[in-house]
Amino acid sequence: MTIPHTRDRVLLGIAAGGLTAVLAACGGGGNGSSDSNGNSGADTGAGTQVTAELTDFHIKLSTQKYQPGEYTFTAKNTGHHDHALEIEGPGGENRSKTVEPGRSTTLTVTLESGSYEVYCPVDGHKDLGMKTNITVGEAPAPSGNDNTAPGNGY
Numbered sequence: 502m503t504i505p506h507t508r509d510r511v512l513l514g515i516a517a518g519g520l521t522a523v524l525a526a527c528g529g530g531g532n533g534s535s536d537s538n539g540n541s542g543a544d545t546g547a548g549t550q551v552t553a554e555l556t557d558f559h560i561k562l563s564t565q566k567y568q569p570g571e572y573t574f575t576a577k578n579t580g581h582h583d584h585a586l587e588i589e590g591p592g593g594e595n596r597s598k599t600v601e602p603g604r605s606t607t608l609t610v611t612l613e614s615g616s617y618e619v620y621c622p623v624d625g626h627k628d629l630g631m632k633t634n635i636t637v638g639e640a641p642a643p644s645g646n647d648n649t650a651p652g653n654g655y
């Protein structure tokens with residue numbers, strides 16, 4: 502049993518040291534103007550890039566494989582008429598501005614699974630052949646009729 506010597510308590514004089522609460526007065530740090538653009542989402546180049554070539558009168562897409570997500574279509578008018586690009590499907594309807602011959606524009610869309618129609622909404626061009634269809638997501642079930650249902654047949 503070694504009881505440690507209990508010393509005399511050192512009575513800490515209550516040093517009423519006055520309230521030195523220094524109030525941080527008027528924090529004048531004006532750091533408000535933070536225009537740090539950490540956003541990598543520029544107005545162009547978002548998502549997957551696809552080129553849509555608009556001719557008289559045909560639309561040629563640089564790819565036919567689409568997955569749900571964001572795409573930026575660059576519509577190039579290589580024809581001799583004004584053209585535009587419209588993409589219509591489950592995600593809604595998006596139309597680019599009309600592109601003069603020799604010019605190009607971009608159209609950013611968010612594609613969802615399903616079938617989309619891509620066409621030129623300028624007068625009658627769609628009926629002249631400026632339309633194509635794309636399928637977003639997994640390829641549609643082949644129109645085959647093979648019943649590979651995992652039944653417990655023989």
Ligand SMILES: [Cu+2]
Nearest residue numbers: 584621623626
């Ligand atoms: Cu057109």
